[in-house]
């Protein structure tokens with residue numbers, strides 16, 4: 001099959017999932033054409049059957065004070081669909097990708113019926129898509145997609161609640177993890193700055209307010225008070241300065257390490273003892289799944305789709321987001337109890353198998369085949 005995929009190329013769950021899907025589909029023999037304004041961060045090297053097409057942003061002109069990216073994207077999607085004879089255009093994150101795809105589909109309509117699939121990821125529904133400037137066009141574009149998927153049951157229900165979308169039937173296809181890359185390692189490799197006796201806590205995100213990075217630091221402070229421990233923060237974004245200030249305020253400068261953005265986190269996760277994810281909202285929580293696959297229990301907020309990913313009390317601990325103190329106590333309790341931690345580690349690995357690429361990618365293939373009648 002010849003498949004086009006559009007996603008955000010920057011650090012974020014939707015771009016990661018879209019690119020991993022493209023790579024997995026390519027490994028299964030499909031031709032995959034990634035279309036975005038930059039090469040997605042997980043597209044690290046040459047892969048057979050994978051091609052990247054960059055959206056042309058050079059048409060800048062003083063009059064275009066705000067560059068119309070959605071139009072340039074639609075043009076590139078149409079051009080690639082035509083030249084590469086795409087059967088499917090699969091867009092990740094509704095704003096503005098579903099709208100651009102709708103335009104590309106219409107432009108191609110005289111030739112043939114390009115099937116458009118929109119995968120909803122989270123903030124496209126819960127935040128951005130609800131802004132007055134985007135709401136109606138997002139709803140319209142979702143409803144005009146040939147198929148719509150959501151990464152969790154929570155997100156599916158949120159979409160119906162917030163947008164209505166009466167005319168679409170949303171299928172839940174969960175996010176997945178590539179177990180060849182994300183798996184436990186008996187060696188438990190740890191960065192040299194983590195002392196041998198210290199617990200190694202980790203947080204991975206784009207440091208947006210929804211991720212509550214300062215709260216991550218506060219939870220860690222409770223752990224550090226109780227035992228030798230190190231916190232590693234992977235990623236970057238708007239909350240970095242606030243988080244750094246919190247580290248200073250709590251006197252944790254020697255125990256907290258900001259690593260910035262990293263393309264691959266599997267190696268780091270393999271040595272970690274606990275992933276912290278106290279988000280205010282999370283439609284799925286890809287970082288939690290990747291941690292579990294590496295044998296890292298998760299301490300996260302009981303919100304959104306996280307309970308569908310992390311089995312509370314088994315592969316991790318879920319606590320309502322406003323109870324940060326309780327999260328600190330729970331982390332200390334777990335890290336003090338080696339037997340319970342080992343059991344949770346085992347269960348985390350087992351749980352992640354349910355979301356393996358081998359199980360989930362065929363669900364997308366089946367959807368493509370259904371749409372094409374093949």
Ligand code: GMT
Nearest residue numbers: 012013014121122281282283284285286
């Ligand atoms: O909101 C983000 O932090 C990034 C966003 C994205 O689209 O890049 O993440 C969303 O999609 C991920 C992949 O499906 C999910 O794992 C995240 O839970 C979801 N984020 C939120 O719902 C806040």
